Amino acid sequence: MNIVIIGLGNIGGSFAQAIQQCGGDHNVYAIDVDEEALHLAENQQLIKKGYTDPKDIIPEADFIIFAVYPRVIVDIIDQYYALFKENTIITDVTGIKRQIIAEIEDKLPPEVDFIFGHPMAGRENRGLKYASSEVFKGANYLITPTERNKKDNIECLKDFVRKIGFRNISEISPEFHDDVIGFTSQLAHVIAISLINSDDVDRNTKKYTGDSYRDLTRITNINEKLWPELFMMNKDYLQKHIDEFTFQLDKLSTAISDEDIETMEEMMKESRKRYHDLHDLDMPD
């Protein structure tokens, strides 16, 4: 099978590494604007060959993984849709789904099957040099099938992502995806950015941090060319989650001001219970 990875950054590179490691009779190619990254990947035998021009390899692809910004996916589909082979399976890694699906599905030739997906794995550092298949191990994978997708192809994609290390593979609707990701990923980023930006930089805070602050700000090494677009594409759900978070924050803040121990204890007991649920642990007495 000819696999073409479009975008050989952190995520694209991690896919290349994971495919290499799990074996199988595949030719892996990559498309990127960064020739240096392509050469590096060729030298490391992560890929068989790299291309800067999509039209040189897209016609050969049986399976395409888009690991680029949403805008770039739309541009490439617009420009090269006529070059896709019949029965090519395509997937992506975009963090929001409703809008990207709406923009792309109508443009696809009927015999091409674009199954939208979202690996819940990634790192705070960008670029091929930080790529690692390790981040996929045991991570969650979300697939958002549409009416266009063939059942066999969905199974095929699920087999593939299971082979490269993902564990919980869920099929969910694009709407549910954007709702839950608006909470687990986007709200988390909004909070982390707001926290680190509310620091008083004159105080040299890093001398006084423990793990808590470092954990809560780990995702603040954020790509400002990608995330505003993701936030805007999901602003209805994201705004809802910000409001729900703010409600809880206000409630706790008021309890602190009022020295309302009972409410604080209740909220902490609830959070402790949820922590145990999240990590599949039994709650101690």
Added chain:
Amino acid sequence: MNIVIIGLGNIGGSFAQAIQQCGGDHNVYAIDVDEEALHLAENQQLIKKGYTDPKDIIPEADFIIFAVYPRVIVDIIDQYYALFKENTIITDVTGIKRQIIAEIEDKLPPEVDFIFGHPMAGRENRGLKYASSEVFKGANYLITPTERNKKDNIECLKDFVRKIGFRNISEISPEFHDDVIGFTSQLAHVIAISLINSDDVDRNTKKYTGDSYRDLTRITNINEKLWPELFMMNKDYLQKHIDEFTFQLDKLSTAISDEDIETMEEMMKESRKRYHDLHDLDMPD
């Protein structure tokens, strides 16, 4: 030297382990209400002997580490202040300083030197069985000297905490301590609790989480018998930091609603810069 650890939970047990590992000619004793924990620690030779009654060992102590709730420190000082040996050095691990110092200092006999401290290390799980000296390695330590403390004793405490693994040991005022800890620790806990409590539990969110959500909620396994007191003892600073955080959150939320890309990019670029400062990394172009 006779070292007495009061409270043999996660932090007290980690101290015992760290002292054991760094050698030195010390007798380590512990006081706890939990006889089982004391026996376990004796069997593991973490301590020489455990006591449930403070008066049986306090008179022998050269160095006392309080690793218990703030209320318990005050109670023990109230009850046993007359039993401390001359020139005993005492320290604590409490997460707030102004109020505990105010409540304790006037009660101490003149020849006893209580140097208040705060190891910026700890874990989300309670109890001796989760104790580990590993969490101290390379962690920050804060000491808040007062006019009562002898310079030699402060140096002695600093040597001690350096030996058991801490790296950056800062001497700061109790006021500055409570201000900065209100930010790096307390605000972080307030945010984490609010985030996990704003989850919709019916949706089985854990199937859809990545590292972001797990990182931001790691500290939600919170002890509801300790933290309300810590929050209330520091509510002036904590409230200030909640307000500053809320200001940033509102600003980002408004930018998302208004699709104001410029403001979002600025805020993300700023957060990325701060991430690099925090981790002593050069900011890439």
